[in-house]
Amino acid sequence: MQLIDDIYFGWSPLHHGPACAQPTWDRVEVRYDLGARIVQTGAEHHTCANDDCRHSDTFGRVRVRLLCHDCGTVATLTGENLTTVFTPGADSGWAQTPREVAGVWLWPGQPALPSAEPHDYLVTREQVDRVTTDNVYGLITRHRDATGAPHWIAAALPDPDGRHQVHTLRWRHRTADLTDLTEAAAWIAAADTRTQRPLVVSV
Incomplete structure (x- = not known):
């Protein structure tokens, strides 16, 4: 199962031509074939210092092309030995519709099992086109106690110097053992009115 950070962050839209009126890819096609490695003469063959390298003079190649009729752009993505x-x-944790709960928007992550409820959610204050590190406001993740009862952990206000780390991000506020998703969403919605306790260091 992927971390919700990996599902939403680090991905960028594939850009269209300048001033495209409708930046939507109308057509997507994929092609699987063999690519040939460029050699100086026909007698040369691919060599590699890595004993585990299974390369030969040809390699499995995948190419994906996308067409936008509005700006006339064709984007071609190519790679070697990719899987599809x-x-x-x-079940992927992406391309799902966010829902509003307690005044904030919840973006589902990947479920632990197919067709199950998402394991965690990213939270934004407003309904946005896509979640980024610039507009994320909180994170909700689920865990089970020793009896198997579900509990929720909520983190709010991302801050690189925050006291709390949940997944790959640091947060200004965090709480645990919330009883349900609505309670967790409401806790995050009120995060900007919450005072951060000072860090006391004993000397």
């Missing part, structure tokens, strides 16, 4: 995985949107 088709996953239902609800």
Whole structure:
């Protein structure tokens, strides 16, 4: 299962031509074939110092091309020996519709099991086109106690110098053992009115 940080952060939109009126890719096609390695003469062959390298004079190649009719742009993505995985949107943790809970917007992550509830959520204050590190406001993640009962951890206000780390981000506020998702969302919604306790260091 992927961390929700990896599902939403670090991805960028594939850009269209300048001033494209409708920046939507109308057509997507994929092609699988063999690519040939460039050699100086026909007698040369691919060599590699790595004993585990399985390269030969040809390699499996995947090419994906996307077309936008509005700006006339064709984007071609190519790679070597790639794998292709088709996953239902609800099981991938991406491309799902966010929902408003307690005044904030929850963006679902990947479920622990197919067709189950998401394991965690990213939170934004407003309904946005996509979640980024610039507009994320909080994170909610679920865990189970020794009896198997579900509990929720909530973190709010991302801050590189924050006291609390949940997943890969640091947060100004964090709480645990919330009883349900609505309570966690409401706690994050009120985070900007919460006072951060000072860090006391004994000498």
